[in-house]
Amino acid sequence: MWGAVGRQAGEVGRSILTSVQRRSNDNAAAMAWAASKRLMSTGSEITVRDALNSAIEEEMSADSKVFVTGEEVGEYQGAYKVTKGLLQKFGPDRVLDTPITEAGFTGLGVGAAFMGLKPIVEFMTFNFAMQAIDHIINSAAKTNYMSGGKISVPIVFRGPNGAAAGVAAQHSQCFAAWYGQCPGLKVLVPYSSEDARGLLKAAIRDPDPVVFLENELLYGETFPVSPQVLDPSFTLPIGKAKIEREGKDITIATFSKMVGYALKAADELAKEGISVEVVNLRSIRPLDRATINASVRKTSRLLTLEEGWPQHGVGAEICASVVEESFYYLDAPVERICGADVPMPYAANLERLAVPQIEDVVRAVRRACHRTSVEDRREAA
Amino acid sequence: MFLNSWLWRSRHLSRSPLLLLRSRSIFLASSCTTELLASQNASEHQHSRKLPSTVPRIRPWWNVSWSSGYRNPSMEAEKKVASGEDSYGNESKQASSTEFLDFPGGKVSYINELQFLSESSPVRVPCFQLLDEYGQVAEHACLPEVDKLLAVKMYRNMVLLQTMDTLFYEAQRQGQFAFYLTTIGEEAINIASAAALSNDDIVYAQYREPGVLLWRGFSLNEFANQCFTNNLDYGKGRQMPVHYGSSKLNYPTVSSPIATQLPHAVGAAYALKMENNPACTVTFFGDGASSEGDFHAAMNFAAVLEVPVLFICRNNGFAISTPTAEQFKSDGVVAKGQAYGMRSIRVDGNDTLAMYATIKAARVMAISESRPILIEALTYRVGHHSTSDDSAKYRKQDEMQHWKMIRDPVFRFRRWLEGQRWWDPEADKQLRSESRKEVLAAIRSAGPLKKPSLSSLFTDVYDSVPSNLKHQEEEVRATVSRHWSDYPSDVPL
Numbered sequence: 071m072w073g074a075v076g077r078q079a080g081e082v083g084r085s086i087l088t089s090v091q092r093r094s095n096d097n098a099a100a101m102a103w104a105a106s107k108r109l110m111s112t113g114s115e116i117t118v119r120d121a122l123n124s125a126i127e128e129e130m131s132a133d134s135k136v137f138v139t140g141e142e143v144g145e146y147q148g149a150y151k152v153t154k155g156l157l158q159k160f161g162p163d164r165v166l167d168t169p170i171t172e173a174g175f176t177g178l179g180v181g182a183a184f185m186g187l188k189p190i191v192e193f194m195t196f197n198f199a200m201q202a203i204d205h206i207i208n209s210a211a212k213t214n215y216m217s218g219g220k221i222s223v224p225i226v227f228r229g230p231n232g233a234a235a236g237v238a239a240q241h242s243q244c245f246a247a248w249y250g251q252c253p254g255l256k257v258l259v260p261y262s263s264e265d266a267r268g269l270l271k272a273a274i275r276d277p278d279p280v281v282f283l284e285n286e287l288l289y290g291e292t293f294p295v296s297p298q299v300l301d302p303s304f305t306l307p308i309g310k311a312k313i314e315r316e317g318k319d320i321t322i323a324t325f326s327k328m329v330g331y332a333l334k335a336a337d338e339l340a341k342e343g344i345s346v347e348v349v350n351l352r353s354i355r356p357l358d359r360a361t362i363n364a365s366v367r368k369t370s371r372l373l374t375l376e377e378g379w380p381q382h383g384v385g386a387e388i389c390a391s392v393v394e395e396s397f398y399y400l401d402a403p404v405e406r407i408c409g410a411d412v413p414m415p416y417a418a419n420l421e422r423l424a425v426p427q428i429e430d431v432v433r434a435v436r437r438a439c440h441r442t443s444v445e446d447r448r449e450a451a
Numbered sequence: 452m453f454l455n456s457w458l459w460r461s462r463h464l465s466r467s468p469l470l471l472l473r474s475r476s477i478f479l480a481s482s483c484t485t486e487l488l489a490s491q492n493a494s495e496h497q498h499s500r501k502l503p504s505t506v507p508r509i510r511p512w513w514n515v516s517w518s519s520g521y522r523n524p525s526m527e528a529e530k531k532v533a534s535g536e537d538s539y540g541n542e543s544k545q546a547s548s549t550e551f552l553d554f555p556g557g558k559v560s561y562i563n564e565l566q567f568l569s570e571s572s573p574v575r576v577p578c579f580q581l582l583d584e585y586g587q588v589a590e591h592a593c594l595p596e597v598d599k600l601l602a603v604k605m606y607r608n609m610v611l612l613q614t615m616d617t618l619f620y621e622a623q624r625q626g627q628f629a630f631y632l633t634t635i636g637e638e639a640i641n642i643a644s645a646a647a648l649s650n651d652d653i654v655y656a657q658y659r660e661p662g663v664l665l666w667r668g669f670s671l672n673e674f675a676n677q678c679f680t681n682n683l684d685y686g687k688g689r690q691m692p693v694h695y696g697s698s699k700l701n702y703p704t705v706s707s708p709i710a711t712q713l714p715h716a717v718g719a720a721y722a723l724k725m726e727n728n729p730a731c732t733v734t735f736f737g738d739g740a741s742s743e744g745d746f747h748a749a750m751n752f753a754a755v756l757e758v759p760v761l762f763i764c765r766n767n768g769f770a771i772s773t774p775t776a777e778q779f780k781s782d783g784v785v786a787k788g789q790a791y792g793m794r795s796i797r798v799d800g801n802d803t804l805a806m807y808a809t810i811k812a813a814r815v816m817a818i819s820e821s822r823p824i825l826i827e828a829l830t831y832r833v834g835h836h837s838t839s840d841d842s843a844k845y846r847k848q849d850e851m852q853h854w855k856m857i858r859d860p861v862f863r864f865r866r867w868l869e870g871q872r873w874w875d876p877e878a879d880k881q882l883r884s885e886s887r888k889e890v891l892a893a894i895r896s897a898g899p900l901k902k903p904s905l906s907s908l909f910t911d912v913y914d915s916v917p918s919n920l921k922h923q924e925e926e927v928r929a930t931v932s933r934h935w936s937d938y939p940s941d942v943p944l
Contacts, residue, residue, distance in 0.1 A: 137725075163725060169755060174748025177714025181732075184703055184715060185653070185722035208708050209715065217696050217704040218687040219911035253912045277914040309917075356917055 116300075119289040121263035122152045122228075125270040126190060128302045130160055133188065136274060139166040139175050140192030140229075149194050150230065150289055176202035176227070180209045183225040188274060193229035196245045196283065210279040211254030223279045228270070231259075231283035232326060232377045233425055239413035244378030246325065249281045250354040250387070256280045256308055257354040259325040263293040265352055268306030276308060283354075285327045311358035313365065317347035320435055321365040323388050324375035325351040328426065332375055335431035344439055354384060359391045366392050370401040371438045377425055380408035402438045407431060576785045578829055579809060580799040584858065586866025595808040599873045605646050605803060606868055607882060609638040609861045612662045614886040615671065616834070619678060622894050623692070623838045628678050630692045634659050636801075636833030639860035640765055642666055643806035644733070648814060651730040653701045653719055655712040658693055659765060660735045667700040671889055675897035682943070687911070688903035710740040713749035713762070717823075720758035724821060731759035731817045739770025741784045750791040753823035761813050762793075762825045765800060767832035772845040788825035800828030801860035804867070831858065904943040905931075 116124075130136045137160075142149045144157040144167040157165040168175040172193065179189035193199040199206065210223045232244040249257045256278055260266040266284070273280040298304060314329055315336055322332045329350045336346035349365050351358065366372050372392055374385030385406035392404060410424040551558040581592040588594065597605075616633040623631040634641055641662025648654070654663050661674065676683040678692040685696060686704065696704025706712060716734035723730055740746060741764060753760050764784040768775055781787060788795025794816070798809045806828060813824040831854040835842045842851070868874035905927065909920045931938050 166756075169751055171744075171748040171751065173744050174714050174717075174752050177711060177745055177748065178718035178721065178752055181655075181715030181718025181720075182722045183718070185719045187718075187722045187725070189718075204708060205711060205714070209706065209711050213704070213706070214914070215911045216686065216689050216694075216706075217698075217911075218685050218689065220685065220696065220698040221703055222914060256913070356919065 115292045115294045116263050117290055117292050118260070118263050118266045118284075119150065119152055121266040121293075121295075122270055122284070122289075123154055123156075124300075125267045126153065126274075127156060127159065129271055129274040130156065130164060132302070133274075134164075135186065136188045136190065137164040137166065137182075138190045138192065139168055139179055141168055141170060141175075141194055143167060143192050148192070150286060152284075152289070153192065172198050172202035173205060176205040177209065179225055180205050180213075180223060183210070183223045183279075184213070184221050186224075188224045188226075190226045190228060190274060193227065195234075195241055195286070196229050196231040197241050197243055199227065199229065199245070206249075206255075206279070206281070207252055211252050213254075214278070215254060222277050224277045226270075226273045226276075226280045226282055228273075228282035228284060230286035230289075232285055233409070233414060233421075234286040236416060236418065236421065237414075238416040242414035244283075244376065244409070245281075246283055246354045246376070247378055247383045247387075249283075250357070250384060251382075252355075254279065255355060257283065258308065259283050259351060259354055261288070261314075261326055261329040261350050261352070263295050264299045265306065265312075265350070267295075267299055268304055269308070269352060272305040272308050275305065280308075283326065288327055288330075291330075306352070309353045309356035309358055311352055311361040312350045313347065313361070314350040315346065315348040317345040318369055319345045319347075320371035320373060320438055321347045321349055321362070321369045322373045322375055322431070322435070323349045323351060323362050323365075323385075325354065325384070326377070328375045328377060331426065331428050331431060335428050335435065338428070338432055339435055342436075344435060346435060351384075357387065357391070359395065362388060363392060363396045366396045367399045370399055372400070372404045373407060373431070373434055373438060374404070375407045375426060375431060377409045379411055380406060381411065383408055402440070405434050405438060407434055570780070571782060572786075575782050576797045578797045578799050579805050580802050581805040581808065582802050582863065582867050584863065586863050586868075586870060588867075594804055595811060597804065597807065599871070601646065602868060602871070602873060605642050605807075606861070606864055606874065608642045608645075608662065608666050609803075609864065610879075610882055611671075611886045611889075612638050612641060612665055613861055614883065615661075615665075615674065615890050618887065618890045618894065619674075620834070620838065622678075627894070627898060628680070628692050630838055631678065632658060632693055632837035633834035634662060636831050636854060636860070637765055637767060638662060639803040639806055639864065640735075640763070640800045640828050640830060643803045644735075644763060644810045647807050647810035648733060649730065650701060651728075652814070653703070653716075653723075653730070653732045655703060655716040655719070655732060655734040656705055657709070657712060657736050657740060657765075658705050658707075659737070661693065661695060663735075664695055664697060664700060664702050667697075667702070669695065669697055669700060669702075671893035672897065673697075675893040676900070679897045679900070680902065681897055681900035682903050683897075683900060684903065687907040689907075710736055710743035710745040710749075712736070713740070713743075713745050714752065716760050716762075717749045717753045717756070717758055720753070720760040720823075721756055724756075724758050729818055731761060731814055733761040733763060735763045735765060737770060738764065738766040738768070738775050738778055738784060739773060740764075741787065742770075742778060750787070750793060750823070750825070754792045757821050758823060759817040759821050760823045761810070761817055762823060763810070764825070764827045765830055766827050767800075767830045769832050769836070769842070769846075771836040771840060772842070783827055783829075785825065785827040793823050793825050795825035795827065797827045797829065800830035801858065801863060803860065803864040830860070833859075901941070901943050 126138060130138070138153055138156060143153040144162065144165045147154040147157075153165065176191055176199070179191040182189050193202075206227060210225055213221050213223050231246065233242040246257065246259060249255055256273070256276065258269045258273055258280060260269045270282060273282050315333055317336065322336070324332050329348065332346070332348045336348055339346050347365055347369055349362060374388045376384050378384065380386070383406070385408060389404045389406065392400070407426045407430055409426065412424060414424055415421055551560055580589055581594055583589050612634060616635055620631050620633050622628065637659060641660050645663040645666035650667055654660070656663065673685070674695065677686060677690070677695050680686070680688040680692070686694065690704065691707070694705040694707065696702060703715070712734050713736060716732040720732040723732065736746070750762065753762070766775065766783055770778055775783070783797065785795045785797040796809060796813070799805050809826055813826055816822065817824050833851060833855045865874060865879065906924065909924045910916055912920060928944065931944065
C-alpha cells in the first residue's frame, strides 16, 4: 500500500529527522519550525503544506472538539508532513495515530462526530479511502437526512487526491466526480495556499461532512499570501469559485493542480493574442454554476480541464450545466480535457501521455477559438 | 449437533478443568457478581491494581495506558517480565526461565518442540447462566439484586415487546407498511440489557433491539409512526420501518449496512472518554456481523484506544439463512475477544437475570477502567430474518416451534417470577390483553395519519438547505400544481 509515495515521503521524513533519538529531535524540530512560522506571519509566501498545517493548528487551538486522526499523523509528523508539530503541541488525545484500518478509523471518526466532536480524518491518499467509502457515504453523508435532522456529522475527510508522479494506478485516481455526486457531502478542491487555508478552516467549522481533496504535488509549491490570509479568522466561503485570471476569449473551468496548468497555458496563449479566463472551481459540491455560467456568457467559449477520467467526470457536469443555462451564448462546442480513460500506467512516458499537459490545453483553446495554427490566424487577419 | 451444544453447560465452573486452558479467562462464578462489583468499585482505577484474592487473576497481554504518554510501552512490559514479576507485582511463573526472545511488544519465551497452537480449545468457553430452562435458580448461582418492582417491569416490557412484534408483523403482512422484522426469541437480551444500563449510555443498535427503546420510554405510538412513516415520524419518512432513532433516549438512528455501528460506537466512546463523561456506549450486533471488516476494525480500535464500549453480540444461530457453522470456525464470537486483547464473556441470552447481571458488571468495568468488553449472548432467532424472508426454507419447522414454545425466554422468566410469588396467571392474562389493546390502538391511530409533506424531501441533506435544492423544490411544487391529476390526492404539499 505504501508504494513509491510512501517511500518518497519516508525518505523526506528521514532526511529531516534522523532516526536516532527521534523523539527529542521531534521537539526541537517542531519548535524551530514554529519559530520560523512566526517570521512568515508578516505575509509573504507559504507552501500549501504550511498553509494546511497552520489551518489545522489554529482550528485545534480555537476549538477543543477538533482532533486529527489517521495513519502516521502523529509520531511520524504526517505522511506528507501536513500534521507536523501537532502531536507535540496537542498531545496524543487530539492527534491519533491509528492502526491500518481505513474502515475502522473512518467509522470511528464518524461515531465521534455523531457525538459532537469534530474529527479531521486523514487518508494517506483518497485511493485508500475506498476501503472506507461506505462510512463516508452511508454513515456520514446520509445520516443527517436519514435521522430526520437529529444527527449531524461535522467531519472533514482530507488527503491527497489524483495523480502524483510515478505511483501507478492504485495511487493516482481522482475522486472529485465520485464524491461530487453524493448529496449530503461537500467536496472542496483547493489550489493555492490561500485556497488551502481558507477552505480547510471553513471545512472544519462546517456542520456537514466535507471531503477535502488536496494534491500531493501541490504540497511543496509556494504561493504569495496577504496578511489577511494568515489571520486566524480567515475563511473562504464554500461553494464559490474564484476567477484566477480574467480574460475575454475563452473560459477554462478547472480545479486543483490543473489550475496551475491552465494559468501557464494562458500565459502562452496571451502571446498569440488569446485572452484566457481561468476559473478555479475551489468547490465541486456545491458547484458554483453561477460563476461558471457568468464567465461563459462573457467569453462564449468553454473548456473544462481535469485530471480524472472523462466519463461522468466533473467536466461532464459543467458542460451539462452550461448547455442547460447558457446554450445560446456559446460560439463553439464545449470541449473536455481529461485524463486518459485508462488506469494510470507507471512508465514515465506512458504516465505523461495519460494526463493532460499544458500543450493539450493550448491546442484545445486554439481549436475552440477556430485558430488551429498560428498560420491560420495570420491569414484571418 | 446444534441443539446439543446449547444444552451443554458446566455447573462447577470454579473447580473445572477449564483452568487448564492455555488461554486465560475470567470467571465470575466463584464469587457473586455483586461482590465483584463491590471490589471493582473499591479498588483503584488502574490496570496494575491488585485484585481481591477471591477473583482469579486477569492477565492482559500488556499494560498500556494510551493517554499517559507516547508510545514504546513494549519497554515497560520487557522490564517487568525480565524482573521476574508479573504485571501485578507478583512473582511471575516464568521467572525461572532465563531464555527469552526479544521482540517489539515484549519478551517471549522459547519452546524447543515443534508445536502449533490448536485451532480450538479442548473445551468451549462456558456459558454464564443463573436460571435454568425451567426458571429455577441454578445450583451455584448468586442472583443480582433485582427487586419485585424491577423484575415485574422487565417482564411487562418483554411481554409488550413480544406483543408489539407479533401485531406489527401481522400489519405488514396485511400490507399496511412495506417491511418489518421481529425480535421474537431475543426479548431477554433486549430488556435485561436495557435495564442494566443507564439512560446516559448511548446505544448503537443493529436493528433487532427495539426493546431497548421500549424500556427507555419510546411509546407504541412513536414505534407505529416510524413504521407507517407518517408526518409524526421522527425520521421524516426517510427510513425503512424498524429503523428507529431517538436523540433524547440516546439511541442513534438505526443504519442498515451491517456492523457499521461498531466503529461508530467506538468513536462515540472515544468522545465520552475525551469529555470525562462517566457513561459508556453500547453496541449490539448479530453473529453474522462479526464477519464484517468493521467488526475487526472496531474491536481492534476499542482495545488499542482503551475506550468504554460494550460489544453485545446476539448470537442467534443465523444470519438470514447462513447458520453459525458456516459463518465462522472459531468458538463463536467470545473467543475473538482475547485475540484483540479484550475481556469477554459468554452468557445465556435467554436468561434474563444472567443478562442483567452480566451487563451491569460489564458496564462498571467499562466505565471505571475505560476498557471495552465483549459479551456474546447465546440465543435463537425464533422469527424469520424479516418479512422478506421465509426461514422454513432453510430450517425445520419443529426446531422453530421448539424454541418458540418451550425455550421462550419470556416464559422462562415468568416461571421464576411465579416462583418468587411476584406474578400469577391472572395478572399474565390481563397484561397480555392490555398489551394487545394498546398495540392495536397504536396501529389504528398511526395508519390513517398523513404522510410527511413535500418539503421534507429536501431538508436535512445539509445543515441548511442549499440554493439548488430550494430551486428544485420550487420546480417540483410548480410541476405538481400544474399537473394536479397526475399526483395522488393524499400527498401533503
